[in-house]
Amino acid sequence: MKTRIMILALALLVSLVAFNACSSKKPTLYIFNWSDYIDPSLISEFEEAYNCRIKYSTFDSNENMLTKVKSSTQSFDIIFPSGDHVSILKELDLLEELDLTKLENYDNLDPQLLQKARSFDPENKYSIPYAWGLTGLMYNRQFVPDEIVASGGWNILGDSFFEGKNKITMLDDAREVIGAALIYSGYSVNDTSSSALEAAHNVLKVWDRNITQFDSDSYKNELQDGTTWLAQAYNGDAMQQMAENPDLKFILPKEGAAMWMDNMVILKNSQQKELAYKFLDFLLDADNAKRNSEYTMYPTPNRAAMEMMGADFIENKIINPDEAYLEKCDMIEYLGDAVRSIDQIYEAIKMN
Numbered sequence: 362m363k364t365r366i367m368i369l370a371l372a373l374l375v376s377l378v379a380f381n382a383c384s385s386k387k388p389t390l391y392i393f394n395w396s397d398y399i400d401p402s403l404i405s406e407f408e409e410a411y412n413c414r415i416k417y418s419t420f421d422s423n424e425n426m427l428t429k430v431k432s433s434t435q436s437f438d439i440i441f442p443s444g445d446h447v448s449i450l451k452e453l454d455l456l457e458e459l460d461l462t463k464l465e466n467y468d469n470l471d472p473q474l475l476q477k478a479r480s481f482d483p484e485n486k487y488s489i490p491y492a493w494g495l496t497g498l499m500y501n502r503q504f505v506p507d508e509i510v511a512s513g514g515w516n517i518l519g520d521s522f523f524e525g526k527n528k529i530t531m532l533d534d535a536r537e538v539i540g541a542a543l544i545y546s547g548y549s550v551n552d553t554s555s556s557a558l559e560a561a562h563n564v565l566k567v568w569d570r571n572i573t574q575f576d577s578d579s580y581k582n583e584l585q586d587g588t589t590w591l592a593q594a595y596n597g598d599a600m601q602q603m604a605e606n607p608d609l610k611f612i613l614p615k616e617g618a619a620m621w622m623d624n625m626v627i628l629k630n631s632q633q634k635e636l637a638y639k640f641l642d643f644l645l646d647a648d649n650a651k652r653n654s655e656y657t658m659y660p661t662p663n664r665a666a667m668e669m670m671g672a673d674f675i676e677n678k679i680i681n682p683d684e685a686y687l688e689k690c691d692m693i694e695y696l697g698d699a700v701r702s703i704d705q706i707y708e709a710i711k712m713n
């Protein structure tokens with residue numbers, strides 16, 4: 362009996378040691394991305410192919426991402442900031458200067474979009490474009506009658522139909538919220554002149570009567586169940602929701618929309634830089650980028666992938682609006698200290 366117990370104990374010990382050795386041997390990559398912004402099967406495939414682990418966490422706004430990256434004791438290897446936040450992270454000296462020779466698939470990227478990215482990363486040195494998109498309005502037609510959205514403009518947010526109903530949300534993002542009011546008032550999303558901001562602030566005071574909360578994630582479920590009827594929303598997120606519910610609709614407002622580009626960056630203090638490069642290169646692979654884009658419903662800056670996309674995707678005007686519309690859409694740019702006046706208006710509106 363005694364020998365049996367001893368053999369069992371020994372076997373347990375051996376397997377524990379083996380398990381520990383195995384799990385501690387696997388390098389771990391810490392990734393921080395927007396929610397609903399990657400095909401999860403790509404993560405598991407990468408783990409398998411590179412015999413590693415990925416600890417994947419998500420954020421729902423650049424502001425939250427930045428707070429966490431600056432304050433977190435647990436550091437990340439790869440994060441996915443929007444363009445203006447690439448500049449902010451660079452200013453804070455948090456970004457690794459990329460060695461592009463480690464990225465075999467870099468040439469898959471669309472040179473035109475790389476050019477666009479130079480507005481926030483002048484030599485394309487610190488960031489790799491990941492996806493781009495536009496921000497518009499999503500609504501549930503079960504609750505919002507056609508005549509309310511017939512104008513097709515941003516001012517639907519201020520329609521008296523919604524008064525006292527608590528059914529509208531806007532994104533929890535100062536640049537997006539003030540940006541929508543700037544666009545509606547005929548200014549660029551990047552205009553911080555006092556006349557532009559005063560006009561935007563006045564518009565927001567009116568819209569705010571209808572706005573229940575500023576939120577960048579739960580609006581998706583809430584639009585499904587009727588808690589929210591109308592929400593400022595990202596086009597790809599809207600496409601994902603609309604695929605599940607035919608009552609959900611999306612409008613790119615006639616005045617224009619804010620455009621943004623999100624990017625992959627490696628943090629300077631990453632402990633797994635080689636593996637981080639491998640992950641970036643894995644996502645830059647044309648087939649993987651295509652799969653990812655079909656899953657997230659955002660257009661990819663990967664030209665090789667875009668060339669393989671089916672007509673459904675390419676011809677979809679929500680995902681891929683025509684040039685005439687894109688001309689009305691400025692990309693959210695880095696504004697340096699001038700962003701403070703935008704933040705102040707946003708805080709004032711939120712406090713109301």
Ligand code: N2P
Pocket residue numbers: 395396397398443595598621623
């Ligand atoms: C994905 C959010 C899109 C990112 N859920 C907006 N920059």
